[in-house]
Amino acid sequence: MKKGLTVLLALVMALLPLAGLAEIDPAEFKGATLNVYNWGEYVDMSVIRAFEKEYGVRVNYKTYESNEYLWLQMQAGDAWDVIVPSDYMIERLIANKMLQPLDKDIVTNLDQLAEGVKNLPYDPDNTYSAPYFWQTVGIVYDTTEIPVEEMEAQGWDAFHNEAYAGHTYMYDSSRDAFMVAEKALGYSANTTDEKEIQDAWEWLRTMHRTLKPSYVTDEVIDSMAEGLKWMAMVYSGDAAYILSENEDMAYCTPYQGTNVAVDAMVIPANAENPKLANVFIQYMLDYDASLANSQEVGYASTNARVLEELSGPGGDYEGNSAYVPRAGYEKDEMFVDLPTEWQAKQPDLWAKVMAE
Amino acid sequence: MKSFFRMSYPYILWIALFIVAPMVMILLYAVTRSGNGTITFSFTMENFARFLSDPTFLKVLWTSLRIAFLTTVFCILIGYPAALFIAGLPEKRQTLMILLLTLPMWINMLLKTYAWRGILMNFEDLSSEIRVFIGMVYDFLPYMIIQIHTAIAKLDPNLKTAAYDLGANPWKTFLKVTLPLSVPGIISGITLVFLPAVSSFVIPKLLGGGNYVLIGNLIETYFLVAGDWNFGSAISLIMALIIILSMYLTKKLDTTAKEE
Amino acid sequence: MGKKKPAWHFFTSGYLILVLLFIYLPILYVVVFSFNDSKSMISFEGFSLRWYEAMLENREMLESVKYTVIVAVIATVVSTIVGTIASIGLSKARPLIRSVVMEINNLPVLNPDIVTAISLMLLFLSVKIQRSIVTLTLAHITFCIPYVILSVMPKLRQLDDNVAEAALDLGANPWQALTRVIIPQIYPAILSGALIAFSMSFDDFVISFFTAGKDVQNISMYVYSMKRFNPSVNALSTLIVVAVTIVLVLANLIPALRERKNKKEEY
Structure with missing residues (x-):
């Protein structure tokens, strides 16, 4: 009897850590x-x-x-x-x-x-x-058009390279577009400094004039998987999918730093x-x-x-350079929520870049 | 007959609630200053000034009008002969043709646009402008043909016979009789094509490969991304005004055409 | 009429065939690629029914079809009834009132969809009505009624006023005058108004996008929300093409058959 009680007690003790879970009865x-x-x-x-x-x-x-x-x-x-x-x-x-x-x-x-x-x-x-899920923002590109070393050496500056004019997709998202410009200029992606934002805007306008990029949202995934253009700004997770569909494509996480997002x-x-x-x-x-x-x-x-x-070895994304986001790189940043005025101002400036 | 008029009360209430009130909301936002979600009643015209004084915005407006205009022109150029030839068919064939033209109008526009996207991917050399036009003309052509056909089919066949009797050749008969009398059809066709084409933004987005910012996109951006409802409302209002004005002018044109 | 030369006949038929080809090209394309074995929209890689199977397993897609139809049916029925009654009432209104109401009625037709959409969204948000299938349906009714009125009104104005008045004089109440005298005469216009309303509602994207709530998504919204193209949509479109063809053929056959029957009875 006493032994039985001890066993029962031991059982209860063993189950205790699971108590939080055990409360959930699916029928409820x-x-x-x-x-x-x-x-x-x-x-x-x-x-x-x-x-x-x-x-x-x-x-x-x-x-x-x-x-x-x-x-x-x-x-x-x-x-x-x-x-x-x-x-x-x-x-x-x-x-x-x-x-x-x-x-x-x-x-x-x-x-x-x-x-x-x-x-x-x-x-x-x-x-x-x-x-x-988590991700970085980077560049997916066609290695048959742009060699790996060339892209890695340029990073975000590729968006100012005249040689790629007409062959580029830019993601239509004001927050990400400004991040690209700010990183290319060596600023923080969370800057609220008037002058820095003005500089970033100028950087984007130069990109618009030199590259004539096509502004896209999620169409970029199918389009790059089909290899319609040479390069595109994408989220690493979408890049991982593009790379798995089209083996000519590679992913670059720019050396100037980028946004890490969760x-x-x-x-x-x-x-x-x-x-x-x-x-x-x-x-x-x-x-x-x-x-x-x-x-x-x-x-x-x-x-x-x-x-x-x-x-890892044998995994679905073994050797897929886009799958695991770069971690611990000092120039990478997470976004901080911008003050209200910039929440409206950035999309406004960005719309003007695209429409110019 | 007063009792009959009473029957329209429910509808008058309906339009007050769902057409007039929403437009008043837009108007209120357009003439007031910031404050997302709550209206602060400080009257201002700066939202309009901001749009009209910025060359970039005016360029967007111009691009939207230009695309809509060219779409309309192409629809007339392709649609008029089609309508004319259909009207020359035996009556049963005419009904069949009109049925065949109506059928695709029932298939979801987005689905058809996706199909065009696939088709046009086979032709890499086409410029994005041509892609957009193909998609736009495709979407609106049936409306144009049907409107013009209705106008031509209504014509009294005796008019043509009379012209022939007076010695006019078929070409001259067309120029002097059929064409002028089908103008109302063209005009209602324009209404059905030009107006929706100005504000269309889904087709340019899907087929233009992101090379176009049209006024519809701007409105979407300011409402959905920037959360700037005041400016978004002002752009909406400007666009609505332009359209209603051009509508008014077309109507004017229509009545003068009829008087002639 | 002058005899047409064969060359001319050849030219006109050729032109019409080209126009039809243009109009049916994307539809054929969708139908063909719905049987594609791969998910490519460019190359056909063998026959398969996998996208039809995928479609049947895709609950979200099937629900979007269900909601599209439910909303379109309700919007059509309500807008046809309200629109017809309103037209009859308006046709007897004083010209000033009538023209004012007609101008407002035209607004949703003239206004860009996105303006109508946003104005309705602002209305719902400002009076704190949760957007749902109800607001979506209200919005659809709102943009459908004007088309019904635009279709019914011209027919009404061609009617002889005296007939309805005679019916009233003969002791019919207004309801009888309406259902026995007026409506039978404008029936074809009501039907075509209803058809336009249905196709408008069925096809709408922009207004739905801004006025629907979390509980509902129509076909357009579903297609637009796809991040990567899902070829099941081709299978779905093919089935819609088939359904629409059947409905339209029936809609055109039935009146023809009825007419034939009526003619037989006349003799």
Whole structure:
């Protein structure tokens, strides 16, 4: 009898660390709807379907294509349960009290995160956000037109090289465009100095005049995979996909430094189903889901093991120079949310560059 | 008959709510200063001045008008003969032709544009301008043909016979009888092509390979990216005014044509 | 009419065939590539039904079709009813009121889509209405009604006023005068107004993009949100082409058949 009790006690003790998880009974969510708003082409849909099946819920999964559009939707009061903004937008959402903290009793998989993506300045203790994918911004280019050494030596200056006129795509995003110019000029990507921004604007106008680039958004992915132009500014995750589709393409992370960005899952303050949202985030952080998502999408996983396996020997992205983002390079920066006046001013200046 | 007029009350309420009120909102934003989401009632014309004084914006406006104008011209040049020839067919064939022209109008415009993107990828040498025109003319041509055809088909065949009897050759009959009388058709065709073409931005975006910033893109940028609703509203209003003005002029042209 | 020379006939038919080819080229292209074994839109690499299978498994895409149809049907029914009733009412209004209302009615037709879209979005945001399938449908009804009115109104004004008045004099109530006398006479115009409304709603992208909420996405929005091109869209378009063809052929056959029947009865 006494022995039996000891065994039971030992069992309880052994199960205790799992208590946080054990609380979740899938049946409790049966029939619920979870509203998830993510970037386009940023998930393996079969993962979503598996989650639905496991918890007997319905995921209303919609996509957006820019942080600014997401911000507009949030201001409009749309009640999403999980959204996946980038670092600087998370900073803005926290500052505006539009997020709620993660339930760390449920979201325990944060310990699977890779070192480089944890506890970053926009959310120092990952109180609100669970990193999902991460990336650098760089240049994807056709090595049959531009030799590797030539591109690596130029970095962002390639966007001032007359020889590439008419053969270039530039991504239509004001924040990224200004980052490119600021990095090329040796400034911070978060500068709010009038003169530096003026210089960056001039740099972009020179780019416009010399290169006549085509301004694109996501069309760049298919277009570069088809090899329609020589080079393009892209996000490393999209580059990884392009490289896997077209072996002539290579990826350059410019030596002048670039933006390192993290897109992380957060729960809005007005979420209708926060508990299920936490369960969903926990599910997406786990090894299996992370693996499937990163294989499908091409963006670098925030899950340490997945990142290592996919880029290592025999992994899907072995030898793919775009898959693992450059980490620890001193000239690289994360975005900080700009003051309100610049949030409007940069797109204005950028529109004028493109229209000139 | 008063009781019949009462039947339009629901609709008058509807347009007050969903047409007039939203336009008033745009107007309010356009003549006030910043403040995203809340209107601060400080009257200003600076949003309009900012647009009209900047050569870059005027260039965008000009490009939009030019593309719309050329699209309309091409639609008339290709569409008029088509409409004329259709009107010369036996009646059953005419109905069939019109049906064949209507059918593709039901297929989603974005899907057709994606298809053109694929087709045109086979022709690497085409300039992006030509790609955009192909896409735009493609999208609007059926409207033009149908409008002109309706006008020609309505013509009294006796007019033509009379002209022949008076010794006019087919060419002269066309110039003196058919063409002038089909002007109303051309004009309603212009309305259906030019107006939407000015504001179209999806086709130039998908086919132009990002070489065009049109006024529709600007509006989108200021609302969705910059969050500058006041300036965005001002551009919207300027565009709406230009279109309504050109509409008014076309109407004027139409009535003078009819009077002749 | 003068006899046409064969050369001329050859020329005109050739021209019309070219125009038809131009108009059907992208549609043929979509149909052919929906059976492509690879995801390329440039080269055809063998026959396969994989994109049809992928489409059937793509719940988001199928839902966008469902919502497109639901919204288009509701918008068509409501706008046809409201538009027809409003036209009848307006045709009896004082000329000044009528012309003012007609000018406003024309606004959504004349206004660039993006202006209409943004004005409606501003309205919904400022009165703090959550955007949803309801606001989307309201927006669609709003831009559909004007087309119904523009289609019905001219027909109404051709009608002889006296007929309706005679019916009233003979003791019919206004409702009977409406349903028994006026509507049967303008029926074809109502139908064509409804058809235009349906195709406008079915095809809309810009206005939907700005007025829909998180619960709903139509086909255009789905296609536009694709980051990489998904060839399942070709499969979907092919099925839409087939469906539209069947509907249009039926719509044109039924009146013809009915007419034939009517003619038979006359004799």
